[in-house]
Amino acid sequence: GAVVSQHPSWVICKSGTSVKIECRSLDFQATTMFWYRQFPKQSLMLMATSNEGSKATYEQGVEKDKFLINHASLTLSTLTVTSAHPEDSSFYICSAIGLPQGYTFGSGTRLTVV
Amino acid sequence: GENVEQHPSTLSVQEGDSAVIKCTYSDSASNYFPWYKQELGKGPQLIIDIRSNVGEKKDQRIAVTLNKTAKHFSLHITETQPEDSAVYFCAASKNDYKLSFGAGTTVTVRA
Numbered sequence: 001g002a003v004v005s006q007h008p009s010w011v012i013c014k015s016g017t018s019v020k021i022e023c024r025s026l027d028f029q030a031t032t033m034f035w036y037r038q039f040p041k042q043s044l045m046l047m048a049t050s051n052e053g054s055k056a057t058y059e060q061g062v063e064k065d066k067f068l069i070n071h072a073s074l075t076l077s078t079l080t081v082t083s084a085h086p087e088d089s090s091f092y093i094c095s096a097i098g099l100p101q102g103y104t105f106g107s108g109t110r111l112t113v114v
Numbered sequence: 115g116e117n118v119e120q121h122p123s124t125l126s127v128q129e130g131d132s133a134v135i136k137c138t139y140s141d142s143a144s145n146y147f148p149w150y151k152q153e154l155g156k157g158p159q160l161i162i163d164i165r166s167n168v169g170e171k172k173d174q175r176i177a178v179t180l181n182k183t184a185k186h187f188s189l190h191i192t193e194t195q196p197e198d199s200a201v202y203f204c205a206a207s208k209n210d211y212k213l214s215f216g217a218g219t220t221v222t223v224r225a
Contacts, residue, residue: 006157032211034212034213042217042218043203043215043216043217043218044158044203044215046212046213049212091155093157093158095213097210102146102148102163102210103148103160103210103213105150105157105158105159105160106157107156107157108155108156108157110155
């Protein structure tokens with residue numbers, strides 16, 4: 001079946017540094033990718049939607065200058081958390097839409113900012 | 115926007131018994147309703163989905179029912195096993211675009 005590879009699976013970074021998370025659709029072309037954030041024992045919160053070759057659309061309350069999303073090709077989208085702070089520590093998950101399989105989720109990235 | 119409510123938040127069942135999770139949605143235009151299972155530290159895995167032109171769908175021990183009039187859908191797991199223990203999320207979307215998730219149900223299957 002369809003696979004979305006997300007890396008890294010976990011990362012620890014120092015406060016003030018930037019972290020990049022990658023999502024690749026391995027065997028299909030992802031016309032749209034979604035980025036979610038999930039805090040412990042909570043649901044998935046949509047952060048932004050990205051379409052290949054165009055700017056991402058951010059949900060209300062999500063800082064676009066802090067969470068940079070690049071969807072440069074039909075198989076790759078990246079999320080960069082800039083100037084990370086401890087409150088950005090969370091579980092980040094990507095999801096890709098392709099035909100005909102619909103939504104496929106990545107395995108998630110646990111970000112810890114110290 | 116779409117609002118999805120999910121109940122219960124926690125569910126404990128004896129192995130072999132059935133588990134039922136219910137969700138309601140607010141946007142009558144929503145037409146796609148997937149259910150996901152999430153294990154600790156992993157991304158959500160699709161377990162079953164249903165579209166608005168169907169009232170019920172079954173896959174072995176898992177079934178989903180949809181009532182469009184009442185705007186609610188349910189997940190049924192029969193003959194539960196310890197490996198069914200996880201967090202389950204319902205979701206809804208319109209025309210295969212943004213998914214709106216329920217708050218999740220933590221299911222514990224007691225051996």
